[in-house]
Amino acid sequence: MASSFGAVKRLIFGRPLPSDRLDHERLSKKTALAVLSSDAISSVAYATEQTLLVLAVLGTAALSYVVPISAIIVGLLVLVVLSYRQTIFAYPGGGGSYTVAKDNLGTTPGLVAAAALLTDYILTVSVSISSGVAAITSAYPALAAHTVGICIAAVALLAVVNLRGVRESGAAFSVPTYVFIVMMVVLIGVGLYNLGTGAPVQVVQPVARPVPGWAGLALTFLLLRGFAEGCVAMTGTEAISNGVGAFKSPGSKNAAITLAWMAAILAAFFLGTSVLARHYTIMPTSTETVLSQLGRRVFGQGAAYYLLQYSTFAILVLAANTAFADFPRLSSILARDGYMPRQFMARGDRLAFSNGIIALAVVAALLIVLFHGETSALIPLYAIGVFVCFTLSQAGMVAHWLRLRDPGWQRRALLNGLGAIATALVSIVQIVTKFTHGAWIVTLIIPLIIVVLRRIHRHYENFAREVSYTGQSPLMFLHHTVVVPVNGITKPAAGALVYATTISEDVRAVYVAVDPEVSERLRHRWEEWDIGVALTVLESPYRSIMRPLVTYVNDLVERGHADLVTIVVPEIVPRSWSGHLLHNKTALFIRTAFLFRPNVVVTTVPYLIGRSARVRDGATREDPIAEPAELTAKA
C-alpha cells in the first residue's frame, strides 16, 4: 500500500496526524490576528478604490465625498464590532452567523445565513486573490496579461497549504501581515507628514459642487452606491467571532482583544487611505490600483514602494486564507447537521477538512476565470452576503438576550438591536444600489443554495427514516442456493466452487451453451471430474450469456426453491489495462443485471492473472480461492 502516490502525497501534504493532536492546533493572539484579521484589514487595498470608481463619473469632485463616506463606514464598523464582541462571549465555541441565527431565530434564518456565508467565503477568495494579483500587476504591468494564471496558481497554493493543516498555515503566514501593517503605518505617516509640511506634494483642490448633470435623487443614489461599495471594507469582520474555537484558551477573551486590535487597525488604515487619496488627488485607473498610486507618490519608485506592493499581495492572500479556514469549518457544521454531503464532515490525514478546502478552491478559481480576474467586476457581488449575515447574527443575539435575561441584558440587547437595524438598512442599500451591477446574481444564488441545502437535508432525513431498524433478531434460517456460472474446468471456476461450497450446501454450477458441440464436451468432462457439484447446462438460442442465467435465477427464487440466491462469479482481474480489452466483463454484467433484483446477492471471486499477485511476501497461508490446485493435495 506504500505506493509512490502515497510518497508524493506525504511530500506535499505532510505525514498523517493522529486525532489527539487536534487540540494542539490552536492559534495565539498574534497568529490569530495574522490569520483571522487579514480578511478585514486587507480590505483597505480595494475599499477606497471601489468608492472612487463609483463616484468617478463626478470627476475629481468624487474626492470631496470619499472622506465623509469612509467616516460613516468606520462608524458602522465600530457599532458592528461592539455588537460582535458580545457574540464572542456568548458563543465561546465559535459563534458563526449560522449557529447564532439557527439557535435563536430558527432553521430558515440559519440557512439564509449559511447560504450567505458560503457565497461570501467563495467571493473572499476570488476578490482577495484577484486584488492581490492587481497589486503585483500594478508594480509590474508586463504581468497583467497573465492575471488569471497567477490567480489560479495562488488559489492552488492556498489549497495545498490548508490541506497540510491549520497551525502550519498560521505560522507560515504571520510575517507578511505584520510587514503590511508596518508599511501602511509608514505610508500614512509619511503621507500625512508631507501634507502637513507642504513638502513636494501637488495638492489639487476638487472642483466645487454641484456637478453638472448630477443632483438631487440621482446624486443621492450615486453617493449611496459609493457608500455600498465602500462597505466592502467591513468584510471579514465576522471572521474572529466565527473562529473563537481556534483560539488558545481563554478563547473568548483572546478573541475579543484580537477583535479590538483588528477594528482599530482597519479603521485607521481605511480612513488614512481615503484622506491621502483625497489630498493627493488620486483617481482609479484600469491598470494601477489606488494604493499603488499612493505608494508611488509617497515613496517614489523605490524599495519601499515595492515592499508595499508585495505585502499588499501577501495580506490579500492571507485574507483568502481566512476563507480557507472558515468555509470548510462551516461546511463540516452544515454536514453534521445534514445540510451538506457527509463527505464534508470528515477531517483528512492532516486534521483539515479536505473536501471543503478542495470545493472552495475549485469554485473560487472558476469565478476568477469567469470574471477574468477583474476585482471591480467581482466586488459588486461581494459584501451583500456579509451584511445579511451581520443582520441575522445580531438579530439572533437580540433574541438570545431576550430569552436569557442575564443581568444587563437590556443594554446588550439594545446594542445588538442597533447593530441589526443598521446592517439591515445597509443590506437593503447594497441590494438596491448594486442590483444592475451584478448584485442580482447573488440574490439568485443565495435562495438557490438554500433550496439545495434543504433538499440534501430532506434526502438524509428520508434515508435515516428508511434505514432505521427496530427489529430484534435478524438471525434466521434461509434456504440459500449458490449458483456458479462456469465456462470450463479452470482454476478460476474451481476457486469459485471452493468458495461456493464453503458458503452453502446447495451449490449449482451453471453453463450457458452457445455452441452445442462445446457444451457436450464440457458435460462429458464434468462427469469425469466428479466433484460432487452438478452441472446445469442452459440453452441459449439467441447466444446471450445473460438472459438464460437471469431466467434460471428468477425461477429458483419464484418457484420457492430458494429464499436467497448468491451468484458466485469467477472474475478475471488482468494485470494491465490492455488485458481488460482481452477478457469479457461478464462479472460486471452479472452484477449489474441483478443489482435491482430481490433475494439475489452477487459475489465476485477475483482471480488475478499471475499467481504471485495475490500471494503477498511472507504470507504464511495458501489462498484456497486463487490456488485451488494446491488444495487438492491437502484435502
Place this chain on the structure above:
Amino acid sequence: MASSFGAVKRLIFGRPLPSDRLDHERLSKKTALAVLSSDAISSVAYATEQTLLVLAVLGTAALSYVVPISAIIVGLLVLVVLSYRQTIFAYPGGGGSYTVAKDNLGTTPGLVAAAALLTDYILTVSVSISSGVAAITSAYPALAAHTVGICIAAVALLAVVNLRGVRESGAAFSVPTYVFIVMMVVLIGVGLYNLGTGAPVQVVQPVARPVPGWAGLALTFLLLRGFAEGCVAMTGTEAISNGVGAFKSPGSKNAAITLAWMAAILAAFFLGTSVLARHYTIMPTSTETVLSQLGRRVFGQGAAYYLLQYSTFAILVLAANTAFADFPRLSSILARDGYMPRQFMARGDRLAFSNGIIALAVVAALLIVLFHGETSALIPLYAIGVFVCFTLSQAGMVAHWLRLRDPGWQRRALLNGLGAIATALVSIVQIVTKFTHGAWIVTLIIPLIIVVLRRIHRHYENFAREVSYTGQSPLMFLHHTVVVPVNGITKPAAGALVYATTISEDVRAVYVAVDPEVSERLRHRWEEWDIGVALTVLESPYRSIMRPLVTYVNDLVERGHADLVTIVVPEIVPRSWSGHLLHNKTALFIRTAFLFRPNVVVTTVPYLIGRSARVRDGATREDPIAEPAELTAKA
C-alpha cells in the same frame, strides 16, 4: 429489461435471430455476384484514373501508355483468377489467404497474410466510400465541401445494415450492382460505336514519344508506378474465394462460376474504360472523376449520365460492404485462433459479428477523416496488402499440392506457382514505386499488426496455461469467517448480517471508531440489541475507515483464525445520480483495498434506497436482505 433502449435497438437492427437460422443466411450466385464481386468490379471507377494521374506529368502522352498498361493488368488478373479457382475447390469452407498461408506455410506467413488482409479490408472501405462520394460530387460539385460528412454517413449506414445480418444486406444491395453493370455496358458500347462511326467525337492524337525530360530509367520507373497504381483494379479478386462458405450449396462450384463471371466483367470494363479514356483524350482533374468525364462525353448531361454516377456510387458502397462481410469473418477466425480479442468471436443478436463490424467502421471512418476523403491520397496505401496476400495464398497452394500430390498436382502447382511469382514481383514493384507516396505507412503498419496479434496470442496462451486445472476435488472444509463493517443499527446493516449469518457461523460485526463518544453509544445500543453477533470496535487514531479494517482482516488470516474471510459490505444504492454525491463509496473502497489480497472475498449486499426498488411487481417472496425488519415477525 424491455427498456426503450431495447425498442430502439430492435427498430434499427431488427429482432434477435436464433442460432439455428444461421444456415439459412446463405447467398445465391446472383446475390453473391452483387455482394462479393462488387469490390473487384467497382475498381474500374478509379483504376484507369490512378494510372493516368501518375502519368499526368507526361501530358497527353500519358494516354498512349494507358491501354498497354491496362492490358498487362488484365493478363495478370486472368492468371490470378485461374490460380484462385483452384483454391476455391481445395478450400470449400472458405479459403482466405490467412487460412491457406497458415495451413501450408506456417504461422508467421499466415499472420503476415492476416495483417495484410485486415489493413486491406479497412482500406477497401475508406477508398470505395471516398471514391463513391467522388462520383456524386462529380455530378453535383456543390456537394464537394461536404465530402467527409457524406463519407462518414455512408460508413455508418453500412455498419447498421451489416449489424442487421448478412442475407438482408445481400438482398438490399443486388439491384444497384446490376444497374451499374448495365450502365457500363451501355457506356462502353455507345462509346466504342461513336468512335467507330466517327460520330461527334473529337479525338486528339497523343503527342509523339519521347517526352522532354522523361526518358530511360526515369520513364521506366514512372511507367512501373503507373502500372502499380493501376493494379488497384485487381483488389477484391480474393473476396469470392474467402467467402465460399457464404454460398449456397454446392459452394465451391457456385463460387467458381461467380468468380469467372466477375473476372470477365472486370476485364471488359477496365479495358473498355482505358480505351475510351485514351481515344476521348480524358485526363484526370481534381474536381471530376475520369468515369464521370467519360459519361458526360458519351451520354451528354442527361439522365443516363446521372444514372451512371448514381450506380457508380452504389456499387462502390457495395464494395465497401464486401469488407464489412470479410473483416468481421476474418476477425472471428483470428479470435478463435487466439490472435484477436475474444469479443470478435461472438455473433450478435442478428447472427452478425457485431464487434468486427463496429471496429471496421470506426477505423475506416478515421482514415477518411485523416485523408479528408481524397481517394487519390488513400490509394497508394491500397493494393500492397492485396498483392502480399495473393503471393502468400498462391505460395501456400503450391505447398498444398506438393504435400497432397493428387492426380494432376503438377499442373496445379505450376499454375499457382506462376501466379505466386508474378504477384510477388508486383508486390515488390508496389512497395518500391509507391514508397514515398504513402506506401511506407503500410510497410510500418503491417509488421505492427503482426506484433499485436502475436502478443494477444501469447496473452491467451499464458492465460490458458495459468487457469488450466487438473485437480480433482475442490470441495474441502475451510474455516470461514465473515466480517461485516457496520456504522450503526440500520436496515442495510441488518440485511448484511442476515446474509452473513446465512453463509457462515463465524460472523463478526466491526465498527471503526473515529469519534469515541459515538462509538460508546453504539456499543451500548449493540448490547441492548443482542442479536448473537458480537461487535468489535476498532480504534482509528488517524480517522481512516480503511486502515483499521485492513489490519483487522489481515490479522484474522495471518494469525490462523480463518482460512478464508468474506467481508460483507452493506452498499447503499441511491436512486438518482445526485444521491451518489451524498453517500460515501465505502463499498467500492473496501472492494478495491482487498482486490489483491489472498484469502479474502468482498461481497456487497446492495441496499436500494426506496424499498419498492428491489421488490418486483408480482414478486411472491419477501427479500430478507432488503427488508430485514419484516423477517423479525417471521423468525
